[in-house]
Structure formats: C-alpha cells, structure tokens
Amino acid sequence: MRYPVALALTLLTEAPVYTAALQRVGGVRPGRAAAAAVLVNLVTHPLLWWALRHWTDGPAAAYWTGFALGEAAVCAVEALLLRPLAGLRPRDPLPWVAAGTANAASLLAGLLAGPLTGS
Template sequence: MRYPVALALTLLTETPVYTAALTRIGRVRPARAAAAGVLVNLATHPLLWWTLRHWTDGPAAAYWTGFALSETSVVVVEALLLCPVTGLRPRDPLPWIASLTANATSLLAGLLLGT
C-alpha cells in the first residue's frame, strides 16, 4: 500500500473513533475532537510508516517485533498528545482507551484490505 493511501485509511478510520470517544465520554466539542484525531495521526503516522519500512526486509520475527513495539509506541504517544489538545489529563483513562481503540480500528482495516 502506498503511503498516501495508508494515511488516508488511517485518518478515515481513526478520526471517527476519536471524535465519538472524546465527544461522548470526554465532553470535548466535536470539531475539537476530530481535529485532535487528525493532529495526533499526522504527528505519529509518518514516523510509524518510516520505521516499519526498515523492518520489511528482515526476517518475519523481526518485522512483527518491530511492528508490535511501533504500534505500542504510537498508542502511547497519541494518548499523550491528545491531552493538551482536549484538556484531558494523562492519568485519565479516556485518552488511553481512545488511542488504543482508534489504532486497533485502523490496524484491523489495514489488515482486512491486505496491506
């Protein structure tokens, strides 16, 4: 999958998840919640894409280890980046749950589309 398509898929799947979670549970305005979802992805997606590209030529075990570490890092970074944009605190569970759910959703979408 080419990078622009992967980024578009990520934004199309994660932004609604962030928007729904942050507006319904976190009481963040919808426009701010959607903007937060886009911003955190624009901050993490290029680095994730670049990092995973370096693991594709090696053995499968190395790729999946790198993949797991990279995705875990993205969940943590996105949860922490959500806090200043939305007014949530890092010790609140919502940024962590929203980040994990959004990233799991886009990961599943990518796997289903055969990336």
C-alpha cells in the first residue's frame, strides 16, 4: 500500500473512533475532538511507516515483531498526546481506551484493504 493511501485509510478509520469517544465519553467539543484525532495520527503515522520500512526486507517474524512493538508504541504516544490536545484530566483512562480501539480498527481496516490495493 502506498503511503498516501495508508495515511488516508488511517485517518478515515481512526478519526471517527477518536472523535466519537472523546465527544460522547469525554465531553470534548466535536471540533476539538476531531482536531486531536487528526493531530495524533499526523505525529505517529509517518514515524511508524518510516520505522517499519527498515523491517520489510528481513524475515517475516522480524517484521511482525517490529509491527507489534510499533503499534504498541503508537497507542501509547497517541494516548499521551490526546490528554493535552483534548483537555482531559491527567488520570483519565479514556485516551488509553480510545487509542487502543482506534488503532485496532485501523489495523483491521488496513489488513482488509491490503488485498484491494494490491498490497
């Protein structure tokens, strides 16, 4: 999958999940929730994409290990960034739940879309 397609798919999948969670559960205004969703992805997505490129030529086990560790790091970074961007309390578990859910949805969308995009 080409990077612009992967980024678009990520944003189309994760932004609604983040926005709904932040708005409905966290009481964050819709515009602020959507902006936070996009911003966290614009920080983490290029970094993960770049990091995983270094594992694509090696054994599959190395790639999938790097992928799993990378996704875990992305969830943590996105959760930490969501707190100030969305104006949530420091001990609020919502960013962690939202990050895990949004990234799981995005991962599933990418796995399903891969064959459709020739990846």
